[in-house]
Each structure stands twice: as C-alpha cells, then as structure tokens.
Amino acid sequence: MPTPHFRLPLDLRHPVILVATGTGIAPFRSFWQELAWRKASYPEIEYGPKVLIFGCRNASHDYLYHEEVERARSAKVFSEIHVAFSRPEEGQGQYVQDLIQSEADQLLPVMTESCHIYVCGSSHMNTAVGSAFNKILGKEKYQALVLGSRWHEDVFGAKVQTETKSVTDLELLARSGWEKIKVELASNTVDIHSQTWSGNTLLHLACGMRNKVLVQSLLEQKASPLIMNFEGLTPAMIACIAGDKQLEQLVSSKGGTKASSLHKKYYLLHAAVISEDSRAVRKLLASGADPNQPDCNYTRPVHLAALLKDTAILSDLIQKKADLNMPNRLGLLPAQTALKSGRKEAATLIKSIGGNITAIGGGATGMLGEDMASRANEGMLAEEIAAVQASWSFLMGSMTPAGVEKRMKSMGVDLFLAIFEQSPAALELFPFKWQPGQPDINALEVHGRKVLTALTTIVEHLSNEEAFQVYLEALVLRHLAYKVDNWHYTFFLTQLLDFLLASMPKEDGRADEAFVNGWSKFKGKVLKHVDKTFEHVIKGMPSSEKQKQ
Known part of the structure; x- marks a missing residue:
C-alpha cells in the first residue's frame, strides 16, 4: 500500500533529495517520470535541484533502472546523482550513509529550509541515513526538517514480533x-x-x-x-x-x-503487589485504587498476588472484591497462575471463595489491557465525535490552558521511555541517541509533538470513515518498521485518556458524558483498526490489499 505522505511536493521549486537502496528505488521511478513529464510540458516553470542517492552491491549486479536513471540525468531531471556500491568489483565499498557524509559539501547547498528528503529502503538503512543527515545538518536543523514534515520515509522489511519463534525454539x-x-x-x-x-x-x-x-x-x-x-x-x-x-x-x-519501571510509573497497585509491600497495597486500596485494573498485558493485581508465597496480599485484594475469574493475556486465571508456579495455598484460597480453575470463555483476546466494553460499543454517535474533536481542539489550540503543553510533553517522554525499556528493539531503531541505549530527550520531545500531530489528523478524520482507515493503516505500517508492537497503542491511549480526563474543565467535578463516552469509543475504534492491520501484516499483506481479494 503506498503511503499517503510519500509524494513529491506540489511546489517543485523546493529542492528534493531522494535516497534509496536496492528495490527501494522502485517508488522513485514514478517521481522521475512525473518530473520528466512536468519539465517537458511546462518548460517555463522554475524547478529546484533534484538529487538521487542510490545504493546497491555493484553496477553489474543490482543497479536497478540504470538506463532510466541515466536518461533522467540526460533530461536534466536530476541535478546530481550519487551511487554507492557496497561490494564493487574493484576498490573499497561504501554504503549510502557513508556517501552522504563524504559528499556533504555538495549536498549542503541543496538542503535549504524548503528542502524535502525522501528515504526508501530497510528500517536499518533508514536509521543510518537519518543519523548521517543529522551529523551534516546539526541537531537543530535536522529536527526542524523532521518536525516540519519535510522528512519522508517509506521503509520495508519490518518483521512483526508474533507470539511464536519461527527461527529457533x-x-x-x-x-x-x-x-x-x-x-x-x-x-x-x-x-x-x-x-x-x-x-x-x-x-x-x-x-x-x-x-x-x-x-x-x-x-x-x-x-x-x-x-x-x-x-x-x-x-x-x-x-x-x-x-x-x-x-x-x-x-x-x-x-x-x-517491578518494572512501567508498573512503578503507571500501575502502582501492580508494583506494590509484586514488591510484596503489603503496607503500600493497603494504602492504595484504602485510597480507592481499583483492584481489577488491568495493565498493558491484561494482568490484574490478583494475578500477581497469586504468585506470592505469602497469601496476605491476595486476601487484601479479595476483600476489596478483586475479580478471580478474569484471564490475563495468556488466558490464565489467577488460580491457574498460582498452580503453574507451585503456589498451592494461593490456589486453594482462590478456589474456596468461588474462583474457577479453568476459564469459561477462554483467554483475553485482541489488544492487551483494553476495555472490552468500549471495543464492543465502538460505534460513535455524532455528538460523541463532536465532543472528541472539540476537546482535542481545545487542548491543541490557542485556548490551551497554561501548563498543559508542558505536562503533555513530559507525558510523551515518560511514555516513550517506558516503551523503550520493554521493547529494546524499538530503542535500537530510534534514530536520536546521545549514545547507544540512551535516547536524546530533546528528540523525544520533538517526536512526541509529531505523535500529537498524527493524533490530530486521526481525530479530524473521525467524520470520514474511509479517510480514517486509510490514514491509520498507513501510520501503523510505518510504525511496524520501528518494531512498534500493538500493546504500545493500548498503553499510549490508556494514558492519554487519563491525561485528558485530568486536563479538561469539569462541571461540578464531573466530566461531560459525551466527552467520556466519545474518548472511550475513540480508543476502541483505533485499537480495532490497529489490531486488524497487525493481523493482516502478520499474514503477509496490508488489510487494504486483503480487502481487494
């Protein structure tokens, strides 16, 4: 499925740099064909410089569209063409990221404030190319390029991490x-x-x-x-x-x-249970903590308490009406987790007060930690769509309350750090780092603002179902290249809803019903389409292609 953002700027006076490796050059074929047609049809129009940077093994093996590229050069479609051969028949090889840095003096004049850069290839190549441009431009100019939507990428070769290990057991x-x-x-x-x-x-x-x-x-x-x-x-x-x-x-x-940092930061009762801190557990329960709150893996505090040797915390949760018959992500009930870990005393206690040993309806399905009721009732009423769009405009617009932007930026950084801790592969592919394993916090803030910009587009598309689906699928496909897992969406949207409820004005201490219902259904609607896209990608094709068959 072609990504909507991956097309030439309408104003061709803007400089353009195209970077591709291997079969990644294929999408650019339509670019140079369009440019050739425009130059022939409208010779009076001024065109900005257009640069092609291509990488392959060697000229005789996989220099795809070589003749077409040379014809485009002759027609002055490209002002510059740079080719990196990683395994040349003679001499030392280089990769596109090396070539970009070695040709920095030629490329810098092209990289004005209106320059657009397009990158197509593997996710690892995309990260390396981003780092090369970051070094050439400097952090501030590179971030301005990305934040200004002048950095465009179409990456492939991403592998969705499924729940089976295909290469080796x-x-x-x-x-x-x-x-x-x-x-x-x-x-x-x-x-x-x-x-x-x-x-x-x-x-x-x-x-x-x-x-x-x-x-x-x-x-x-x-x-x-x-x-x-x-x-x-x-x-x-x-x-x-x-x-x-x-x-x-x-x-x-x-x-x-x-207890992981994710639990310590976002699921305090879970963290207290895992840490066997009975005093903290009782204090949280006394202050109104929900004993049935699922985490991002649909694990509830009672699942964790069932693993402890001492059953005192389990008893505290049971007294607060903890549900003993809800499965976790693996479909295990609290009694089953106890038995699996050899905690017979905990299993006996659970069974004695009505807890099942086998799940009646099977395991948790779909997205992790989701509100199943919101997914089942995701059809949004017109007034709920209006409430979601109005509240988001309020937060993002000129009426934004003082301090909200700062808190939202902080929330975004915290969310990313929690995700990176649980998904090292996502951190590995994140292009902005001070050093290996250490993300650049300033870059995280910039990336967080881009996430909010994408969320704004999703909210705007609520009134147009087709546009909503197309945009969200393209977004998910891009995320897959960066090892984004589907639980990340659940985690992000859950924290976002908590943030919105805390930030929006209330009457008599209560949030508007259409606002609460609208955002709950919005979460379910987004997660349903995320699940659908993941399912089809795992099976080998985007959902839009699947629907055509």
Whole structure:
C-alpha cells in the first residue's frame, strides 16, 4: 500500500533529495517520470535541484533502472546523482550513509529550509541515513526538517514480533547452554531480546531454570533485566518465584527489579503487589485504587498476588472484591497462575471463595489491557465525535490552558521511555541517541509533538470513515518498521485518556458524558483498526490489499 505522505511536493521549486537502496528505488521511478513529464510540458516553470542517492552491491549486479536513471540525468531531471556500491568489483565499498557524509559539501547547498528528503529502503538503512543527515545538518536543523514534515520515509522489511519463534525454539536453545546461544547470537539467528509465545526472553528462561552461569553470561551480553513477559513478570520476579535468593541478587546487581519501571510509573497497585509491600497495597486500596485494573498485558493485581508465597496480599485484594475469574493475556486465571508456579495455598484460597480453575470463555483476546466494553460499543454517535474533536481542539489550540503543553510533553517522554525499556528493539531503531541505549530527550520531545500531530489528523478524520482507515493503516505500517508492537497503542491511549480526563474543565467535578463516552469509543475504534492491520501484516499483506481479494 503506498503511503499517503510519500509524494513529491506540489511546489517543485523546493529542492528534493531522494535516497534509496536496492528495490527501494522502485517508488522513485514514478517521481522521475512525473518530473520528466512536468519539465517537458511546462518548460517555463522554475524547478529546484533534484538529487538521487542510490545504493546497491555493484553496477553489474543490482543497479536497478540504470538506463532510466541515466536518461533522467540526460533530461536534466536530476541535478546530481550519487551511487554507492557496497561490494564493487574493484576498490573499497561504501554504503549510502557513508556517501552522504563524504559528499556533504555538495549536498549542503541543496538542503535549504524548503528542502524535502525522501528515504526508501530497510528500517536499518533508514536509521543510518537519518543519523548521517543529522551529523551534516546539526541537531537543530535536522529536527526542524523532521518536525516540519519535510522528512519522508517509506521503509520495508519490518518483521512483526508474533507470539511464536519461527527461527529457533528459545526454550530449547536456553536448555542447550551458553556456547550454543553464543553461536546463534553471532549468526543473528536469534536476538538476545527475542521472546517466546509467552513473552519470556532468554534471561527469563535462564532464571526459571536457576542457571546462574547462563544468567551471568546473558547479563554480561547486555540482556535487559527489566523486560516483562506477557504475565507482567521481570527476570528478577521469575528468580523470586523460583525461590533462589542468590539468583535474584545476581539479576538485581545488574539493575533488575521485581517491578518494572512501567508498573512503578503507571500501575502502582501492580508494583506494590509484586514488591510484596503489603503496607503500600493497603494504602492504595484504602485510597480507592481499583483492584481489577488491568495493565498493558491484561494482568490484574490478583494475578500477581497469586504468585506470592505469602497469601496476605491476595486476601487484601479479595476483600476489596478483586475479580478471580478474569484471564490475563495468556488466558490464565489467577488460580491457574498460582498452580503453574507451585503456589498451592494461593490456589486453594482462590478456589474456596468461588474462583474457577479453568476459564469459561477462554483467554483475553485482541489488544492487551483494553476495555472490552468500549471495543464492543465502538460505534460513535455524532455528538460523541463532536465532543472528541472539540476537546482535542481545545487542548491543541490557542485556548490551551497554561501548563498543559508542558505536562503533555513530559507525558510523551515518560511514555516513550517506558516503551523503550520493554521493547529494546524499538530503542535500537530510534534514530536520536546521545549514545547507544540512551535516547536524546530533546528528540523525544520533538517526536512526541509529531505523535500529537498524527493524533490530530486521526481525530479530524473521525467524520470520514474511509479517510480514517486509510490514514491509520498507513501510520501503523510505518510504525511496524520501528518494531512498534500493538500493546504500545493500548498503553499510549490508556494514558492519554487519563491525561485528558485530568486536563479538561469539569462541571461540578464531573466530566461531560459525551466527552467520556466519545474518548472511550475513540480508543476502541483505533485499537480495532490497529489490531486488524497487525493481523493482516502478520499474514503477509496490508488489510487494504486483503480487502481487494
């Protein structure tokens, strides 16, 4: 599916730089054909410089459209053409990002304040090219380019992280020992943060097996000790459940904690339960904390309490009417999580007061941690659409209350940092870093504003269903290239709704009903289309293509 943003500017006086590798040059073919036609049809019009930067292995192997490119050069469609051969038949090879930096003196005059840059290729290539332009322009000018919607990308080759490991069975690999794992990591057959169908990384599995040597080796290779599996458990919590204090201390020495930062920041009751802080649990419950609030994995506090050796916290949650018959992401009920982890006392307690051992309706389906009622009732009334659009305009417009922009910027940074902690692959592909593993906070603020701009477009398209679907699908397809997972959308929208409820004016302390219903249904509507796009991409094609068949 062609992305809507990936087209030439209407005003062709603007300078344009096209960057492609391999088959990524294909979309640019229509660009130079259009430019050639315009120049021939309207010779009196002034055209800005147009530059093509292309990378392939060598001239004889995969220089696609070579003859067409040369004809475009002869017709003066391109003012400059630069080609990088990574494996030339003679001499030393270079990649497009290297070529961009080596030709900086020629490219800088083209990169005026009206220049548009288009990049098409793999997600890794796109990141490297972005870093090259960042170095040439400097951070401020590069951020202005991106924020000004003059940076356009169409990346491919993204792999959706599904809940099955197709390349190698991680559980078998973990049991085979460090030497075998080292070979697999070196050959890129497996990533150190790859996850099983249940969200366990190699470090989770090693902790579960109480294999201290393997845990130590993985930690030395920078395996993150903070990632949660799909039950909301970090490696340190797995070690705790296994009853191995030395192992827990080993993971903790490398920064691991039983409660992830995501839980500590956004799900306080979950964090208190995991940390076995009974005083904090009682205090939160007394202040009105919801004992049935799901986290982004649809795990509730009672699922976590069922894993603890001491049942006191579980009893506190039960007294506050915790639902004992709701499944988590894996479809497990609290009693099942207790039995799976050998907590027979917890399972007996749950069963004694009516908790089921088997789920009646199966596991949680669709997006994680979502409000199922909002999805089932996503049809938005006209007054609800109006309430959503009006409230968003209020926040984004000139009437924005003092401090809201600052709080929204802070919220965006916090959200991204939480997502990066749980998804190291997303951080790896994020182009703005002070150093490896350290995102540039200023760049995060800029990126956060771009997210809000995209959200503005989605809200505006609520009145046009076709435009809504097309724009959202194109957005999701772009996100996939950066290892965005579908739970990120649930997490982001849940926090956004909380922020909106806290920020909007209220009458008699209550938010307008159309506002609350509208935003709840908006969340369900967006998540439904996100799910749909993920489903079809996993099956191998965008949903728009699937519908044509």
